[in-house]
Every structure is written in C-alpha cells, then in structure tokens.
Amino acid sequence: MRKKWWQKEIVYQIYPRSFKDSNNDGIGDINGITEKIPYLSKLGITMIWICPIYKSPMVDNGYDISDYDDINPEFGSLEDLDYLFETAHKYGIKIMLDLVINHTSDEHEWFKEAINNPESKYRDYYIFKEGINGNPPNNWRSIFGGSVWEKVPDEDMYYLHVFDKKQPDLNFENPELREEIYHMINGWLEKGLAGFRIDSITFLKKDQDYSSLPADGPDGLVTCKFKTRNRPGIEKFLHELKEKTFDKFDCVTVGEAPGVQYDELDEFIGENGYFSMIFDFKYADIDVESGSDWFKRTNWTTKELRNLIFNSQEALQKVGWGASFIENHDQPRAVSKFIKNTKYQNYIGASALGILYFFLRGTPFIYQGQEIGMKNFERDSIEAFNDISSIDNYERSLQEGYTEKEALNFVNLRSRDNTRTPMQWDSEENAGFSEATPWLALNDDFKTINVQDQIADSNSLLHFYEDMIHLRNDSRYSNTLIYGDFKADKETQDNIISYYRISDNENIQIIVNLSDQNEKIKLQSNDIKVLLHNYKNTKLNGTDINLRPYEALVIKLNEI
Known part of the structure; x- marks a missing residue:
C-alpha cells in the first residue's frame, strides 16, 4: 500500500480522568495533560489519543456524551484544550480525540426533548418501540447486562440502549440525525x-425486524450482538460518514470495530476503506470466551496466542494497516494478563510483551502506565469498583451460579478499572497524581512502580520503551520496522513467538519466549x-539461541 503519514506514528492513549490532576480536585484534567507533554515528548511518542473529554454526566466515564461541542467542566474548558493543542504542536505531537456516535447520554438535549415531547423530531433521533403485552419489544441483552430496552415513563414505549440505560442509541436510519453528526465531526476536524x-x-x-432470538443465559435474554453489531447495511452509513467528513481532511481514523471478520477487512481498511486502521480484538480477548462475559474464562496457551497474532497480521497485511x-x-x-507466572510480572515480563507487539506491522499504541509496567489491582469488595461493566458482570456471574468470591475474582481479573487507576508518577502520597483523594483508588504498588523512579534508573522499563520507540522510528532500521512486510515464523517451539519484518535489503527477526521455561530457537x-x-x-551457540524465561530480542540477520 502507499505510505501514509499515520503509519509512522507512535500513539499514546490518555485516560484523562486518571492521567494528571492539575487543580487538586482528585480528577485528572486537560491542564494535567499539558503539564506532561514534555514527559511524553521525551518518551518519543508522536500523537496522543485522549478518551472523551466532552460534556457528560460520566456514567460511563465520558462515553455518555451530553454535549458534543463543549468540554466537561471537570476536565477544564475549550480554552484549556486550545492551549493543549498549542503546547503539543510546539513539541511536534498530534492530538486525536475519541468519537462516540453510536449513542449519547440520556442527558443530551436531543434525548431530553425526545422523552418530553413524543411529537418532536428528536423522537426519531433515537430508537423507540412499543412494548409487547407489557414487556419489552424483544429479549436482547445489552453489552453491560440486562435488557437493551428501558421503559419510557407514562408510555407503552421503550428506548433501545446497546450499552447502559443512560446511553440511548442514536437512530442512524434517520438522515437528518446523520447530518447533525457530520456537522459536529467536521467542526472538530476544522480545529x-x-x-x-x-x-x-x-x-x-440494527436489524430492522427487532425480533427475539433463543435465550443464551438464565436471565432469559440473548446477547444483542447478533442483531446490532456489524449488520448488513452498515456499509451505507460508514461510506457516507467517510465521504462527508474524513475524506475532506488529511486525518487519521482508528475504528473500534468488534465483529468484523477478516474477509471483510478490505471494506474497512482497504484502499477505499472506511478507516485508516482498526483495532483487532481477537488476540486481546484470548483470556475470555467473550469480551462481555467475563465469567467464561479460558486457559489459553502461548501457541494459541501466537496463532491469533499471526492470523491477525496476515489478514491485515493483505489489505491495509492495523493498530x-x-x-x-x-x-x-x-x-x-499475559505473564502467567507472577515472578516475571516485572521488567522482564513487561519488556517481553513490549517487544512482542511493538514491532508488528501497524501503528503501535501505548496506554498510559504501560511504559512503567503498571499492573492489575485486587479489590476485596464489589463496592470498590466504579466501572459499570464490572458491576454488571458481577451480577451476571451470580446469576450464572458462581459464588460471590468467584464473581469478584472474575471482575478483579478483567475489570476496566484495572487500567483506569491513577497514573503513578512518583512514590509520594497519591502517587503524584493529585494532592486530593483520587476519584478512583490507586493501585497500592505505586511506591515501587512509578515514573520518577524509572527515570532515575537507566535499566528501567520506561527507558526500554524509549529504546523501542527510537529503534522503530529513528534508527537505520526504521524503514523495515515500519513499512517492511510481516512474515510469521511457524517452525518454533510452542512457547516461542517469532516473526520477521522484511524489506528489499533487510531481514529483522523478533523473538519472544512467552513462558517461564528455558527454550531454544534455531536461526x-x-x-x-x-x-x-x-x-x-x-546466549548464542552457533545458530542456536538458548532463551531464558520471557527473554525477548530483536535481531538483524546479515545472511538470509
């Protein structure tokens, strides 16, 4: 494919509530991001993706938007955002925002008018259906648990919410609604x-028949995915979205596109695809049978993970670009999640994972705290969780017959709060995130895992990430590591993941022993x-390398 500017980027994802609090109210904010731009520049990243900062009641931490054109006051103001743009630009850092257009908050003016005035045009901006014999229109289960339908007060009507009941879905069948969305998107891109x-x-x-399906759980409901995710006809909406917004700008678009099969990738990321790239969750969700059913755990193996990564890379490479x-x-x-032996959930394990994914063909994304090896917490009560999907999965686990202890274990392993705990800047009180009590409890390991200590340690994971970024983007091998072809090495031991990045005159091999056993590989x-x-x-012996537990390396082969 033709080279594009966004293929060379290194993207750093920021969860604004948890990144840095500048005004000491316990909540991260836009000025906190601006304060840390020099840190991000030193790390080597070239773009930041900021999770939603739009006006929101924060039921789903900003993914429930009540005003697309304004900033949530807890994050700051539009003027603060302008200053962040200005500061980032001085450091050569681009900014990408989250775009949430499947649903709004139930506090959006459109929805409030739709509820209060059934005759208004805004009733058709959302999806309302009549009940059936006093029951919801069908038996679909929302992604966060419970029915996708919420009853309208004083009416025999229900509105649809694929996610939380306070996140009503927009009706993309309505062309007037679509035009409103396009206008909003173009306004942001013009900034x-x-x-x-x-x-x-x-x-x-959504499938327009809105018919029920056989139940798949003891709640009598069925996952809504079969009727609401990647359904026939979506291509009309996505083509129009691209044509009326993204095509007008030299912008990058990264689709969160669950449910897309590999034989459909050309439509999504091909030469005329809807997006620049998409996230593929097939290997990220290896630890559970379903990304929304956390109690369905798997006992995955390195070989299974390797095959999923290889399948993903080969499918993406055929048609376009991945994230x-x-x-x-x-x-x-x-x-x-990926380092099963807790003894290696440290620099060694974290750096092995870094090498494993960072040199795949695609644009690398780093999530805040990943560069210092932040880990999961362990909460001892469901009341300690903020994430609505954690609470729903806890209740669903109980419905499935698991004990409270088992249900809590599932949630601790998979909770979205694990990556939403405040960024660990130093070993002082509240980890340098804020002088106030943080909105979400810290992970209690911040005294040993934090940015300040790792800056001072030349052998830290943070500096290892700097080295990875330099090798990919600013070394004599950058052309191969960015644009080179991906080739899977399928002849290794089961615990080894090895692949090649190949250009016309260069062959670079990435090797990772993703286990706590000693392994060998022949070069x-x-x-x-x-x-x-x-x-x-x-430990090289001729063409053999003796790999220690979680040992990983990038090598240039001088003879092919």
Missing part, C-alpha cells in the same frame, strides 16, 4: 485535530546483530 479513534462503530446498524496494542481503557493490564544464520534485548546478553 486542527489529527483525527479520531471511533468508538463502537460497528453497532450503528497494534496490548492495553487500553477497556482491557486489564497486559503484564497481569537462519549465525551472522546476526542484536538490535534490542531484554536480558544483559545473548
């Missing part, structure tokens, strides 16, 4: 925004140069 990460975009189209990640605001911490050549390594030295 100089680099682009958008687009939330839950594959849910825009490489191991953490985000909806996932648990990678070191806690194509013993004439190699080690470009990056997470142990002190390489």
Whole structure:
C-alpha cells in the first residue's frame, strides 16, 4: 500500500480522568495533560489519543456524551484544550480525540426533548418501540447486562440502549440525525485535530425486524450482538460518514470495530476503506470466551496466542494497516494478563510483551502506565469498583451460579478499572497524581512502580520503551520496522513467538519466549546483530539461541 503519514506514528492513549490532576480536585484534567507533554515528548511518542473529554454526566466515564461541542467542566474548558493543542504542536505531537456516535447520554438535549415531547423530531433521533403485552419489544441483552430496552415513563414505549440505560442509541436510519453528526465531526476536524479513534462503530446498524432470538443465559435474554453489531447495511452509513467528513481532511481514523471478520477487512481498511486502521480484538480477548462475559474464562496457551497474532497480521497485511496494542481503557493490564507466572510480572515480563507487539506491522499504541509496567489491582469488595461493566458482570456471574468470591475474582481479573487507576508518577502520597483523594483508588504498588523512579534508573522499563520507540522510528532500521512486510515464523517451539519484518535489503527477526521455561530457537544464520534485548546478553551457540524465561530480542540477520 502507499505510505501514509499515520503509519509512522507512535500513539499514546490518555485516560484523562486518571492521567494528571492539575487543580487538586482528585480528577485528572486537560491542564494535567499539558503539564506532561514534555514527559511524553521525551518518551518519543508522536500523537496522543485522549478518551472523551466532552460534556457528560460520566456514567460511563465520558462515553455518555451530553454535549458534543463543549468540554466537561471537570476536565477544564475549550480554552484549556486550545492551549493543549498549542503546547503539543510546539513539541511536534498530534492530538486525536475519541468519537462516540453510536449513542449519547440520556442527558443530551436531543434525548431530553425526545422523552418530553413524543411529537418532536428528536423522537426519531433515537430508537423507540412499543412494548409487547407489557414487556419489552424483544429479549436482547445489552453489552453491560440486562435488557437493551428501558421503559419510557407514562408510555407503552421503550428506548433501545446497546450499552447502559443512560446511553440511548442514536437512530442512524434517520438522515437528518446523520447530518447533525457530520456537522459536529467536521467542526472538530476544522480545529486542527489529527483525527479520531471511533468508538463502537460497528453497532450503528440494527436489524430492522427487532425480533427475539433463543435465550443464551438464565436471565432469559440473548446477547444483542447478533442483531446490532456489524449488520448488513452498515456499509451505507460508514461510506457516507467517510465521504462527508474524513475524506475532506488529511486525518487519521482508528475504528473500534468488534465483529468484523477478516474477509471483510478490505471494506474497512482497504484502499477505499472506511478507516485508516482498526483495532483487532481477537488476540486481546484470548483470556475470555467473550469480551462481555467475563465469567467464561479460558486457559489459553502461548501457541494459541501466537496463532491469533499471526492470523491477525496476515489478514491485515493483505489489505491495509492495523493498530497494534496490548492495553487500553477497556482491557486489564497486559503484564497481569499475559505473564502467567507472577515472578516475571516485572521488567522482564513487561519488556517481553513490549517487544512482542511493538514491532508488528501497524501503528503501535501505548496506554498510559504501560511504559512503567503498571499492573492489575485486587479489590476485596464489589463496592470498590466504579466501572459499570464490572458491576454488571458481577451480577451476571451470580446469576450464572458462581459464588460471590468467584464473581469478584472474575471482575478483579478483567475489570476496566484495572487500567483506569491513577497514573503513578512518583512514590509520594497519591502517587503524584493529585494532592486530593483520587476519584478512583490507586493501585497500592505505586511506591515501587512509578515514573520518577524509572527515570532515575537507566535499566528501567520506561527507558526500554524509549529504546523501542527510537529503534522503530529513528534508527537505520526504521524503514523495515515500519513499512517492511510481516512474515510469521511457524517452525518454533510452542512457547516461542517469532516473526520477521522484511524489506528489499533487510531481514529483522523478533523473538519472544512467552513462558517461564528455558527454550531454544534455531536461526537462519549465525551472522546476526542484536538490535534490542531484554536480558544483559545473548546466549548464542552457533545458530542456536538458548532463551531464558520471557527473554525477548530483536535481531538483524546479515545472511538470509
């Protein structure tokens, strides 16, 4: 494919509530992000993606928007955002915002008018259906649990919410609603925004029969995904969205596109695809059978993870570009999820994961705190959780027959709060995040895992991430590591994940032992140069490398 500017970017995802609090109210804010731009610049990132900062009652931490054109006061003001744009620009850092257009908050003026005045045009901006014999219109279960339908007071009508009941879905069948959305998007892009990460975009189209399906749980409901995610007809909405907004700007668009099959990727990220790139969750969700059913755990193996990564890379490479990640605001911490032996949930394990994903073909995304190896917490009560999906999954686990202890364990392992705990800047009170009590309890390991200590330690994970970024973006090997082809190495031991990045005159191999066992791998050549390594030295014996637990390295093969 033709080279695009966004293929070279290194994106750093910021969860604004938890990044840095500048006014000591316990909540992170826009000025806190501005304060840390020099830190991000030193790390080497080139773009930040900021989770929603729009006006919102914060039921789903900003993914329930009540005003697309204004900033939530807890984050600051539009003037603060302008200053962030100005500061980031001085450091050569671009800014991408979240775009949430599948649903709004129930406190959005459109929805309030739709509820208060059934005859208004805004009733058709959302999805309302009559009940059936005093019951909801069908048996679909929302992503966060419970029915997708919420009854309208004093009417035999229900409105649809694929997510929380305070997040009513917009009706994209309505062309007037679509035009309002396009106008809003173009307004943001005209401000100089680099682009958008687009939330839950594959849910825009709903099957218009709104029929029930056989129940798949003891609650008598069935997941709504079969009728609301990536459904036939969505292509009309996505083509129009691109044509009337993104195509007018040289912007980047990153789709959160669950439910997209590999044989559909050309439509999404091909030469004329809807988006620049998409996230593929097939390997990220390896620890559960379903991303929304946390009690359905899997006992995954490295070989299974390897196959999922290889399948993803090969499918993406055929048609376009991907967004490489191991953490985000909806996932648990990678070191806690992927490093099974807790002894290695440290620099060694975290750096192995870094090498594993960072050099895949695609634009790398780093989630805040990932660069210092932040880990999952363990809460001892469901009352300690803020995340609405954690609370819903706890209740669903109980309905499925699990004990309170088992249900709490599922939630601790998978809670979205794991990556939403405040950023750990130093070892002082509240981890340097705020002088006030943070909105969400800290992980109690901040005294040993924090930015300040790792800046001072030349052998820290933070500096390792700086080295990875430099190797990919600013070294003599950058052309191969950014634009080179991906080739899977399928002949290794089951605990090893190895692949190549290949250009016309260069072959670079990435090798990761994702286990706590010693393993061996045979190289194509013993004439190699080690470009990056997470142990002190390489144990090379001819063409054989003896890999220690969670050992990872990037090597240039001088003979192919």
